[in-house]
Amino acid sequence: MNHLPLIIKREYLTKVKNKSFIVMTFLSPLIMIALIAVVVYLSQLNNDKQRTISVLDETGHLEGVFQNTENTTYTNLNDLDLEAAKALVKEREDYGLLHIAKVDSLEDISDNIKFYSEESPSLSIMSSLERKIEEQLKELKLRKDGVSIAMIESSETDIDIVQENFDGEKSSKEGNIIKLIFGGIAGYLLFMFIIIYGNMIMRSVIEEKTSRIIEVIISSVKPVQLMLGKIIGTSLAGITQFVIWVILGGVLMIVVSLILGINLSELQTPQQEMINQAMQSEGGQAFAQKVFIGLGNLPIVNLIIAFLFFFIGGYLLYSSLYAAIGAAVDNETDTQQFMLPILMPLILAVYVGVFTVIEDPHGTVSTVFSFIPLTSPVVMLMRIPFGVPLWQQGLSLLLLIGTFMFAVWFAAKIYRVGILMYGKKPTYKELFKWLKY
Template structure:
């Protein structure tokens, strides 16, 4: 294996010195940050938009319900009739007119409220108006039935069932969400890394094969060494590119937000008023505290090491299969017939992780798929935050490494024959014949 370091170095330098690689390494963060900045800027403009809503309340029940907010001003037009109110709102170019018609009974309110506007109103604005009216109507009906609001509030109880394992470990519903998010992000990163850089390895093999350079290289290097060198070298180039994206993207995000005065947090709160009301609701602070506690209680060290090992193992396993496909075909068009069998286990792993792990992380389906090497990198990473015994993690990792070694042997067999085959589309039957050579 004395040629392996030279092959790795050659593959790495060839990739990082490639003009398109350099351009995309620095251009991709610029494009991404530009898109984020544009969306944030537009969201900020939308959230900062000042709206004036006129209210014509013929019942007189809702005069004190509509309080001005930072971005919304309510104007009373109770002294006007409907036609005059509409004409005035159109003349002033206000956001809209809320008309509450006169009613005989409070029960008829639902069919006697209309909102007039030039254009379709915002969903968040309409929801806010509906909640305000519903709350006042509810209070009025309770008073009519002789029930005081104080009695209602005194009888209300918020129940939060505590969760605790038999060993005394406390958990919560919010903790399950935090764990799912971590596992989902880890699985998604692995999925995208395999798709992007697995294809890069496959294209590299195809390019050298079609340019006939490979015929010179294999005269002094064993196919298995060449294949491993390509996988490791391209992987290192991918890691380099990913690291540059993270660093450059973070720096650009700070610079853009500082220079342009854009609050990138607006992307997370497109409907700021609704979010603010939700956070002010009773129990919101307790939920936030539970989330913080669950984050601090995560097995961070275990998660870090598991992420590294399963991420690397899963990527190497799929990369060897991508390299085998590249060796078996002459162009990227011919790769389509072989891509589906490779992508299906990866897609299946994502679906199992999302739809099964969150519901039953220690169930039969989740456990079995976390041991199958083609799905374990994703499923096991999503299970670990929920607490997986170390022996299961170790066994899954051993199976993954063993399968990778088998995949390297399998791919090398195809590689040895396929790199010298030209002008013919191989079939699955022919690939199995190559394994006997």
């Protein structure tokens, strides 16, 4: 392994000195921050828009329902008929006219409500109007039937079963959702890292093979050393790029916020406003308290250590397979027939994690797939927040490392023959023969 450090250094420097690598490393954060800034700026413009909605309530039952907000003003036109109200709203260029036609009973009001506007109204505005009218009509109907609203409200009971293990540690549904989010983010990062930088390793092998440089290199370096050097060197280049993205993105976000006066962390959509209002209520405060309890129950140290080991192990395993594919073919077009068997376990791991781990993190399916090396980096990372015994984590990691070593041997066999094969598209049968050489 004397040549391995030299190969790693060469591969790393070749990647980071590449013009396209440098351009994309610094250009990608600029593009992302610019897009986010534009979206936030346009959203703020939309949210700051002042709207005036005129209300013509011929029934008289909905007076006082529509209260002015920061960006929406309601005006009553009850002293006008419909045509006059339409003309006035159009002349003043109001946002729209809400008309509640006069009917004989409360039951008929819902079928006689119209909203007139010059353009299609906002979905959030219409949903807000409908919700307010529904609540008022429900209350009026209950009063008409002699039903006490206070008694109905007092009879409503919210059930929230307290979850606690036999050791006294409390948990909740909200805490389980937080655990799934943490595990899902870890699995998603691994998935994207493998896809992006695994392809980079594969293209690197194909480029050297087609340029015939590999014939000179292989005369003094063992295939397994060359392959490991490419995997580790490209991985370090990818980590360097990722770190630069994080640092540069954070700096640009702060600069954009200060210069343009845009708060990138607050994208106040109507939906978020509804969430904020709900959080300010008594139930919202209880929800927030459960969220903080869930965050406190997370095994942070275990998550960080396991993420590092499973992330590195999973990436090295799949990178060796990508390198083997690059050695077996002459161009990227020919790689398609070999990509599906590699991507399928990754896709399966994501689906198992999302649809099975949240339902039963310690069930048979979740447990089995957290031990299978091709799926364990994703599934195990999604199980750990729910509390996985250390012996299971250790056994899964040992299986992952053992499979990586086997994959290195397997890929080196293909690498040794494939890097010198030109002009022929290999089949699975030929790859199997290469293993015997």
